[in-house]
Amino acid sequence: MPIPGLQPEHAPSGGSALIAKLETVAPLPDEDRETLAALGENAREMGARRNIIREGERPDHVHLIVEGWAARYKLLPDGARQITAFLIPGDFCDLHITILREMDHSIATLTRAKVAYIPRDRMETLSARPGIARALWWATLVDEAVLRSWIVNIGRRDAYEAIGHLMCELYVRMKNVGLTHDHSYELPLTQEEVGDALGITPVHVNRVLQRMRSEGLISFARGALTIHDYQALENASGFNPNYLHIDQRV
Amino acid sequence: MPIPGLQPEHAPSGGSALIAKLETVAPLPDEDRETLAALGENAREMGARRNIIREGERPDHVHLIVEGWAARYKLLPDGARQITAFLIPGDFCDLHITILREMDHSIATLTRAKVAYIPRDRMETLSARPGIARALWWATLVDEAVLRSWIVNIGRRDAYEAIGHLMCELYVRMKNVGLTHDHSYELPLTQEEVGDALGITPVHVNRVLQRMRSEGLISFARGALTIHDYQALENASGFNPNYLHIDQRV
DNA sequence: CGTTGAATTGAAAGTGATCAAGGCGTGTGG
DNA sequence: CCACACGCCTTGATCACTTTCAATTCAACG
Numbered sequence A, B: 001m002p003i004p005g006l007q008p009e010h011a012p013s014g015g016s017a018l019i020a021k022l023e024t025v026a027p028l029p030d031e032d033r034e035t036l037a038a039l040g041e042n043a044r045e046m047g048a049r050r051n052i053i054r055e056g057e058r059p060d061h062v063h064l065i066v067e068g069w070a071a072r073y074k075l076l077p078d079g080a081r082q083i084t085a086f087l088i089p090g091d092f093c094d095l096h097i098t099i100l101r102e103m104d105h106s107i108a109t110l111t112r113a114k115v116a117y118i119p120r121d122r123m124e125t126l127s128a129r130p131g132i133a134r135a136l137w138w139a140t141l142v143d144e145a146v147l148r149s150w151i152v153n154i155g156r157r158d159a160y161e162a163i164g165h166l167m168c169e170l171y172v173r174m175k176n177v178g179l180t181h182d183h184s185y186e187l188p189l190t191q192e193e194v195g196d197a198l199g200i201t202p203v204h205v206n207r208v209l210q211r212m213r214s215e216g217l218i219s220f221a222r223g224a225l226t227i228h229d230y231q232a233l234e235n236a237s238g239f240n241p242n243y244l245h246i247d248q249r250v
Numbered sequence C: 001c002g003t004t005g006a007a008t009t010g011a012a013a014g015t016g017a018t019c020a021a022g023g024c025g026t027g028t029g030g
Numbered sequence D: 001c002c003a004c005a006c007g008c009c010t011t012g013a014t015c016a017c018t019t020t021c022a023a024t025t026c027a028a029c030g
Helices: A016-022 A030-039 A120-128 A130-156 A159-176 A191-198 A202-214 A230-237 B016-022 B030-039 B120-128 B130-156 B159-176 B191-198 B202-214 B230-237
Strands: A044-046 A051-053 A061-067 A070-075 A081-087 A106-109 A113-119 A184-186 A218-221 A224-227 B044-046 B051-053 B061-067 B070-075 B081-087 B106-109 B113-119 B184-186 B218-221 B224-227
Touching: A016 A030, A016 A061, A016 A130, A030 A120, A030 A130, A061 A120, A070 A191, A070 B130, A081 A130, A081 A191, A081 B130, A113 A120, A120 A130, A130 A159, A130 A191, A130 B070, A130 B081, A130 B130, A159 A184, A159 A191, A159 A202, A159 A224, A159 A230, A191 A202, A202 A218, B016 B030, B016 B061, B016 B130, B030 B130, B061 B120, B070 B191, B081 B130, B081 B191, B113 B120, B120 B130, B130 B159, B130 B191, B159 B184, B159 B191, B159 B202, B159 B224, B159 B230, B191 B202, B202 B218
Parallel strands: none
Antiparallel strands: A044 A113, A051 A106, A061 A113, A070 A081, A070 A106, A184 A224, A218 A224, B044 B113, B051 B106, B061 B113, B070 B081, B070 B106, B184 B224, B218 B224
16 A cells, blocks of 8 residues: 655645646746635635536636535436536636536535635636646646546446545545545545435445445545555556546555 | 528538537638648548557647547456547547647547548647637537536436437537438447447347337437437437537527 | 434345347358 | 358346335434
């Protein structure tokens, strides 16, 4: 179980998760860092399970998760919900809205959260900085890679593998913004939310989790996950972090 | 801004599928159209089932499908394959490679195809044109929306709905590049390929197709699909074209 | 200490997977 | 011009991962 040199930082405050994330591509000049840090300064507090934006809306600003968790989701006519992405600090909710105009899905907080609202013109200012523009472009493309990986997860892996894979992905992403402690991190998801992300029922999620616990692979309770044997979890779920395009030892 | 009454064109040649596609956002000046048309001029011919690019590669050019079909896919350790996207004329294979460096999935032709190789510097020239840059940005974001829609398809719809949904999506996309005739289009997929895209077995695909045929919904044989009752297929599969962000009557 | 949302547990039913064999169409070679 | 081969489509029987439906236990909280 490799725990190479780099130990996770402490939880960053303000917009620093975003900075940490964008700097995985390339270090940014101080000026850019300051600009990004400013984004998170007057973020709004939101309660858990509140819609940040809904399908069909055409906002004139972009949302950034500064603190807490959120999820993209789509609702089906029969009321079923499919979560399409989990958003953690440093993630943009709707970078695409400046071009696509209308939201084709909704986004809601999962926990209490701080969400920054960034007006369109401010985004344009940001994009004018080559380093930032490139980093945002990178973030968008990684989001796309994550979506492809979810398709594989849902389409071809059984529930046990899929849950393990999701835990590995979130571990790497959380670590990348300095929000892990050894091999644990806050994972404030209900079993139903996990199921909605993987296309399985909550009772099945429950059974799989119990099996993982009984095998000593993980602990998962009260919103926190600890991976006791990361390597084993990676192997069991066929996880390969290459699609996250982070040049970093896990 | 709907394009009323517009009947599908005949199969476009050269890079015109790309032009048709990019002009769904906004009409392009003649100069841009010519630039784009030139891209498809000396495309390479490829046989069916040939890799265009493979996971791990770091090409210095971008691929564009000029004619024929291709698919993105990932292979699992046990040999299972998950198709992540179908690529039709006018689709870029790997626009992201300039930023992400390394491919995290592979792409292969499904049919004989013409594939254009566009060097990196040429892409930069293209991106320098604001209209084209915006259109490429739009295309990337729509690709992302399609991925989200597939997640819903695979995660929450049963095989019957999922297959119907896929047929509707491809119908709209094919129509958008002028490759439909009434409610039919070339759909050169084997039942196994359909299954690999939806995470189901070819045997099951076969049974579902038979049911759809027996209900008079569709005809699908020898690489061509005809949808006899498009509205019914949309309803049965919960298809809503909004995520394709095409302002066009179907 | 009752309320409430989430986690558990049990039993029964299903959609889709597996495994295997047979049918068909087309292209190639004798 | 026909036989054979190969890839793909079909069909049948059986198996199993997941879903359903329902009820129970927990844990946090006012």
